[in-house]
Amino acid sequence: MKILVINSGSSSIKFQLIEMPAETVIASGLVERIGLEDGAIHYKDQKDKISLTLPIPNHAIGLAKVAEMLMDRTTGVIKDVSEIDLVGHRVVHGGKKFSDPVEVTQEIKDKIRDLILLAPLHNPPNLDGIEVAEKIFTKSKQIALFDTAFHQTLPAVAYKYAIANKFLTEDNVRVYGFHGLSHKYVTDRAVEFLDKPDAKLVSIHLGNGCSMTAVQNGKSFDHTLGFGPNDGLIMGTRSGAIDQSVIFFLMDKYNYNKQEIINILSKESGMLGLTGYSDLRDIEAQAELGNTDCILALEMNAYRVKKFIGAYTAALNGLDAIIFTAGIGENSSTIRKMICDQMDYFGIHLDQELNAERLPNIRSINTADSKTKILIVPTNEELEIATECYENFK
């Protein structure tokens, strides 16, 4: 069964065509800079690697181009779009309506549209991707999978804010969480790896966006991102958690309006605000050269992760393993070392040599006598989508 996975953003479409249950990636790629003069399509399969530069006015044209490349007589991988059984769409916000993948109907699209209020930047292009795909892949079932779904198991103590109840009951203000497909994927892999279905896990997703999830019995129990995508950990350009009085003080002092302060906190803060760089590779390189801002920013970043490991260990009353994933988590031995340093009270003992190795597969990097396991699990949201599509709609 062939499943096309689509992640449609405001100016890009990522795609993977996956054969299930074999989990083989038949083709993958990216349409980028949609709407700009210098649009591009990158396409890759087991033999070809193609990049085209051309203006791509909208998502419809972008996705039509993807279909064309998949069916190309010389470089393509399928003869007809009807060979694609399922199209799995990543949708960022499913509110409290969706805790499982669903087949797209008019009603489902209306619900995704209703949730634009909660995810104004993400749900519109996600919906665009669905509507465009419906017209191109007319024979395929369209499936929607939600980044919030995994966190629907959060207990009330974790999802509720300490504000008037009416803001929850009338306005749906609560923790929804994000990166759910990634946290689900890596914690499921960890459970298999540890062979312990009831493992108490803390999943640490460190990419451009960063979040942590407490998981037990395969279920999300608590999570650092909340109603929106800027809470908890320090991110590339996002502040993460910040005292509300700072927001009000800066609005007062600089006369910032709401949108200006949102931009400052989400685009000019985090590692960028602290160091002038948002890419962790640059920050690590500068820290090596003795840049004290960069050294401190790395320490602040690691310190927050440490504190959430402690917090979630308390929430779960135990800790079997911590899991590092995503761009930074999988690749930065420096950050992993800083996080695991001085954590022996939690039974966390990093093996420095294993930590320094660069390998593409799931592995443990703790010492043999470490009570708590330390895992690196490469995330794969596309495979998670394909798997959930396959399991629910095969």
Add this chain to the structure above:
Amino acid sequence: MKILVINSGSSSIKFQLIEMPAETVIASGLVERIGLEDGAIHYKDQKDKISLTLPIPNHAIGLAKVAEMLMDRTTGVIKDVSEIDLVGHRVVHGGKKFSDPVEVTQEIKDKIRDLILLAPLHNPPNLDGIEVAEKIFTKSKQIALFDTAFHQTLPAVAYKYAIANKFLTEDNVRVYGFHGLSHKYVTDRAVEFLDKPDAKLVSIHLGNGCSMTAVQNGKSFDHTLGFGPNDGLIMGTRSGAIDQSVIFFLMDKYNYNKQEIINILSKESGMLGLTGYSDLRDIEAQAELGNTDCILALEMNAYRVKKFIGAYTAALNGLDAIIFTAGIGENSSTIRKMICDQMDYFGIHLDQELNAERLPNIRSINTADSKTKILIVPTNEELEIATECYENFK
């Protein structure tokens, strides 16, 4: 040596006259509803207890009345104000300028005035109290003690926010912390009680305002309140930590302006927003009767405390004792039980019988085999002020 301790708020003045080093409270009391028609003064010494109702137009008249009562020929305790050697003033915000008590000079008053920007509700009446006392207790040294001082030892990883550095360097935006006199007092007592100067402690101050402090070697290492007084734990009417996107969403949806949202989060949220009650005694009583909002609010409250115990254990890489203090911490066996429940991973084992006892003194309430000690330490900010005055200016 006689030390008069003054805590001057916007509409009240609390005072205690303490003999040092004996630590004897010679007299104490409260002037309340200053500026209103129905002002009142409550005065107490070892033999008398007096309450007067009378309009008290301003702090100067209120404090003059206190001096008068202290010197009253039949019910008073001193003959002349000159018997008072030191007047210790609690000042909420000392910024990053003050980490020790200081004798008040014009320069010090100017600095306290400069800090009004950071504590607009507190520093003005604190300064009022100082200026009024200077005129009445002309022979006494005036000493200022800052609620932020104890937290000046916070390391940069704990006091810095992940926003552009200029907001720290130019605008002094950082964690200052509060309840410092209380956290210092109870952690010093705990160190004596445990006879362990390098004890790793988590101090849990639960009153109308709530905060927690991580302490090692008698120094504050991390703290839940930040730049302002509404972060971290859930409080009587304050939300504590909340995702910034909730603030922006509510401002959008209801067209709230900045002051309205500040009021909602600090006066209509927390336990009040969740249950309709702000006093924990009412909430516990309702929970007993089966009120599900009250039951959940207590659980949310305890859950946040648990998570900070975990976070600070990670920050300190260990935990010798947790300390309960202030109105709720000292009196609510229910909240203490909920917090300590299911925390055996942290070596926390509560003795249910010891927890249920109501006693006025410092004591441990853990089981004999509990690795982590659980202490109740009645706080005494006035005595902390008198002690610091005595030690620094005797």
